[in-house]
Amino acid sequence: MPTVPGHALPHADPPAAAPRSSGVNGHAPRPAEDFLTVRDVSKRFGITQALDRVSVSFRAGEVHALMGENGAGKSTLGKAIAGLHRPDEGVITLGGRQLAPGDIDDAFAAGVRIVHQELAQCPNLTVAENLCLHDMPTRRGVVDYATMNRRAARLLADLAPEIDPRAPLGDLPPGRRQIVQIASSLGEGEAGGSHAGAPRVIIFDEPTSSLSVAEADRLMSIVRTLAGRGMLCVYVSHRMGEIFHCCDRVTVLRDGRFVGTSRIAEITQSDLVAQMIGRRIDDSASYRRAPHAPDPAGSAPLLAVEGLSSPGKLHGVSLEVRPGEVVGVGGLVGSGRSELLDAVFGLDQAATGAVRVAGRDLPVGSPRASIAAGVGYVPEDRRLQGLFFQLGIAENIAVPQMPDLARGGLRSFRAERGLIQRQLARFRVKAASPESLPGELSGGNQQKLLIARWMTDATRVLLLDEPTRGIDVGTKTEIYRIVRDAADAGLAVLLVSSEMPELLALSDRVLVMCDGHLTGQLRGREMTQESVLRLATLKHARTPDPATVAG
Template sequence: MSLLEVVGVSKQFPGVRALDDVSFTLNAGEVHALVGENGAGKSTLIKVLTGVYRPDGGEVRYQGEAVSFNGPLDAQAAGISTIYQEVNLVPLMSVARNLFLGREPRNAIGLVDVARMNREATDVLSGYGITSDVRRPLGLMPLGAQQMVALARAVMVDAKVVVMDEPTSSLEPREVETLFGVIHRLHERGVGIIYVSHRLDELYRICDRVTILRDGKLVHAGKLEGLQRVELVSHMLGRPVDAGRSFTSFAGEHEAAAAAPVLKATDLSSRHRLNGVSFEVRPGEVVGLGGLLGAGRSETIKAVAGALPLDSGAVEVDGRPLRRPSPVSALRAGIAVQPEDRKAEGIALGLSVRENIALAILPRLATAGVVSERKIDEIVDTFMQRLRIKASSPHQRVGDLSGGNQQKVLLARLLATGPKVLLLDEPTRGIDVGAKAEVQALIDELASEGLGVVLVSSDAEELIEGSDRVVVLRDGAVVGMLRGEEVTTEQLMNVIAVAAS
């Protein structure tokens, strides 16, 4: 008997059929890959399984019985836990509070036993490689560590089914190995795992079976062993794989024009975060920021964009210094930023595609205080077509789009500002193979048009193949620079290893 089963489920949204007669089966002790392009229906299926959405047709069966959960808490109480790509915890609460939220240990008179909670949290998290003070607010921890806290919380509730949605998107290699160890232990306990990831290496390493969705329909289900990667990608995309371009790498190198730097960062220093970071970016050049989690990559992006207060240092755009660095002055100077966490710091989920794209350029489109609706429509249509944004219309709510299309909407807004420099922090994090290739191709195209690009990626291969030069960081300081033939994964690892020794 299967542990969890979906039978002929359909789900309709305005203008979009998100699921169309989809069936899915999870067995006890199985790691089951759920894959497909963004917009294929993966997130909708998970939300149907966990009670966020009610299906329009079909049914969900859990341990042999038809169920209809009233929400994620109801599903969790039944033994189905979900770890989302975006950490779904409370950043202002302590790490321990988040871990025990809703089930805090209590003393004899019914009050929360804080000492016991902190002690048990420390013991639990040590098994996940987390040695931070559990009394600190969760939001002060790196995203990878927050993800591990979310994982620990999901596993602690004695779940029979664990849904992992892009669980390694914010993790470093060491943390990934810890995660895989946890998955192995869950497998031995008979827990069923639904594993959503765009990283094919992970799928083939840990998953037993695979279900592939495309445009809301089931297109393949079966054992992963024996299914060639080219076949898997072909099922996902609905077309033969383009032999002329890899779906996991950039198309080629960029030749930056022999011109003055479009961006120059000098001695960027911020207490406990950055220590004298300096680098340049020329028109048509992609400069990667490499290093392990916590090396200072995102902090460097924020410093250049005026979002991180500096103790010293300077930023110049086209030879002109940012006198009073701030996000507004940086934007006006031609610096556009795609943040690491698109939902918390980027897009406005409650607004439409049209409103999100136009958000940063409304002042430019106004005459005597009146915004031209025609100009907005022209710009929005242009970028929706150029980035191939899948939406029922420009007026569809961004929160209803897939993760990859949300990312494209954010990129469209940035490009609409006409930037000189594009700062990209994990631009392909959590998006599928097809959408990833499109974003990578777009970065190629933008650089070839003379835009300066700074790229941060936790995927070393993506960083290496997509960059002309790589600035290697550790503990907020530059520890190396890779150029030309030096730009290889092996050289990057060597620089990091030497710096850490």
């Protein structure tokens, strides 16, 4: 794990010295136990009771995890603390002072920062412009780019010094964009701007869901460093490994209610899961094809890719996926995995080579033709590439199938409704109604919505890029089951996942990429974490003979 040079990270005011303690006994040093307290906080959205009289105490200097199923109320609680939601009832105090309900400025002045679950950035501005968006340095009325770039470089120094402040943000992969977002949340208070209040509480809402393992490690060491300086870090994540590696205590929410707070040292992983979902799950299960299932090797490939290249991204990638197969694609962030799926689906206009579905060539660069041929794509970035945020969730599901469901050139609302109801129920998308907008769903439920769109009878080839990102542990195993059942029913699945256990549990064989090349294939016993990593770092890769990576 990289060491974190400390100089540029903000320090918290020691709680006792905070001049803003103006509570009843604000003169006395506050015991660490109730540095931040949430008392009987409720929040309702329409018919959804997102928080139901939740009470939690947080200590200064701890990393406190918030866990719970998708839709349990974690983000809502974080936003209530940060003043982005006004609770219907209840009180939040920080350092003995009551925060004004639903008042972002008050929370900010008191030192609360939040790193949001969804990326909220301007991709067409540079990294530095994004970092200084709210406080542009100027000289004689014009933006002072030199100062701005220096400030941005300072904010990034601890997290990712390799990011160029002058690069357009949209050119960075999601992992890097997430780091920029974290830098901007951490930095604002000390950026030399006009804002008051150094950070004392930082809420990380699934900060690592789009980061590589190395980036996530780096982030966690930064979180520990911040806590070591007396800051309270509230850490929302579905990744068990991170919770046990990085957190001191954990609070579980379920259906908007407080279930319990435990010390990490005193709770087991399966107890924690049981608290979250009310039952235990077997996380060692494999979802590979059952040994007695018919071997797809005899059938003709459903998806065939030949010599797929794209300047600077892909170099002569060839592969085949047969009906009934889940083929995993391993590799490091930036190895070309997502670019491969983009190109197969027809999103890369510069791609050359052949993509065939059931023996028929797809025209290059035409997602429409891919959809018509039965290709479904769950992309990595649900915000930028996936969901239509202006449309209701019902239409988000029905969109790719509207032409098929139409009768005599007219939309068949009845057929659409049937499909929508089936999919919402099958994927247990938690939403107030089919008319709700995707933005009203919790992060994990947005992801389920995206998967529900493509897992229908019309799909024959399914491209999945980090499909369980932000999905809770219980639902994850359900999605694995659904993917496997779909494959058993004859689908061809190409799966990209950075979560090694997921890749290995779900794939029948694994192809590995490095620098836009396929560097090898693993099957059966060869499919181990070590072998994937070895191939993922194989430099000067030769592209293997297509025959060797065929099914």
